[in-house]
Amino acid sequence: MICPMCGLVVGDRVIDVGSEWRTFSNEKSTKDNSRVGGPENSLFDGSDMSTMIATGPGSDGLRDQFGKPMYRNRRTMNSSDRALHVAVREIRQMADRLNVPKMLVDRANNLFKQVHEGKSLKGRSSDAIVSACMYLACRQEQVPRTFKEICAVSKTSKKEIGRVFKLILKNLETNVDIIKTGDYMSRFCTLLGLSNLLQKAATHIAKKAQDMDLVPGKSPVSVAAAAIYMASQASDDKKTPKEVSDVTGVAEVTIRLSYKAIIPKAVELFPKDFKFSTPIECLPLN
Known part of the structure; x- marks a missing residue:
């Protein structure tokens, strides 16, 4: 291995770590050029490989042209x-x-x-x-x-x-943590192409809405979608309910209903340092 710029010999003994594509099967019709089977999987016991040897006369395909028994590897897998x-x-x-x-x-x-x-x-x-x-x-x-x-x-x-x-x-006998709106917010905002500031604002809105119990019975995904819609409407990067719906999977009607439930408390929901492009009083009501 030589440097093409200065001619320096970087290595004089390089080992090819690629696969060795030689076949060791005694079946002439085979096209399998691998030496071994697939990689071992820890999910299985490793007992699905067996060897079958032809013993009976007239077993076509299990004896070579000289009549000697052939060894054939096969997978025998239970249900x-x-x-x-x-x-x-x-x-x-x-x-x-x-x-x-x-x-x-x-x-x-x-x-x-x-x-x-x-x-x-x-x-x-x-x-x-x-x-x-x-x-x-x-x-x-x-x-x-x-x-x-x-x-x-x-x-x-x-x-x-x-x-x-x-x-x-x-x-x-296992359990999982309760889903929160913040668990989805980062991915949804990224897919919508929203900035980190808008993501932070949407997360704050969703958390406050749940703390104030403004959307009882609504799933965290629905609340997250409504919060994203509200934050975007107050910024330069406005998103429609359909765009939010396509990313979050929440129906447009559900987004509008959740948004309608939290818009009366918008003054309390937005972070104090949020920079409004559209004032709260000019936000859509549904």
């Missing part, structure tokens, strides 16, 4: 491991669509394995269990996603995911 493999693949696909880190995927995999081995949810849809495990993993890793977001990348309904989620909490 339990097969279900785990399918779940792992689905969790990975959901994680790619949700754009979440790998550590969250590992947690969701472990949650599914615990539920699967416990057989406490036998008879429930595998898709619902996978979706509920992904939702629970997001909550436990402090990067929560809404039920609607999970439902959008799942094959099951929001109602079923919520039902299975509660069953998993009960059977695994």
